[in-house]
């Protein structure tokens with residue numbers, strides 16, 4: 612006779628394990644900050660096995676973090692905050708390659724090439740359940756062609 616409490620525990624464990632395999636992330640990067648710069652974009656590759664959205668981002672390295680889109684308007688690059696970012700099932704979404712990206716705002720210290728920046732993403736699935744996943748972005752050297760200004 613199995614006690615009800617144990618059944619609940621086993622179900623929870625199973626759920627946690629199956630969720631962990633739902634989202635794959637790789638190649639997370641950020642870029643070294645220039646003097647006086649206190650924000651930085653983060654890019655990564657992310658694939659969810661089922662429909663999900665990124666609904667929040669946070670990092671202990673920054674006062675706040677946002678999901679941004681980047682668009683060209685009248686020849687100007689404009690970034691704006693997105694409420695959430697869709698992750699269609701089984702499709703790799705590439706963030707940071709000149710389009711949608713994550714943005715660290717109010718960096719607590721400059722980012723130096725070779726450092727890693729921890730981030731937590733909150734994902735929401737179609738059934739409204741949420742899951743937090745963590746990743747580490749590797750700080751790459753500042754290069755001219757990837758530098759953009761935040762307004």
Ligand SMILES: [Cu+2]
Pocket residue numbers: 652679690712713714761
């Ligand atoms: Cu941005």
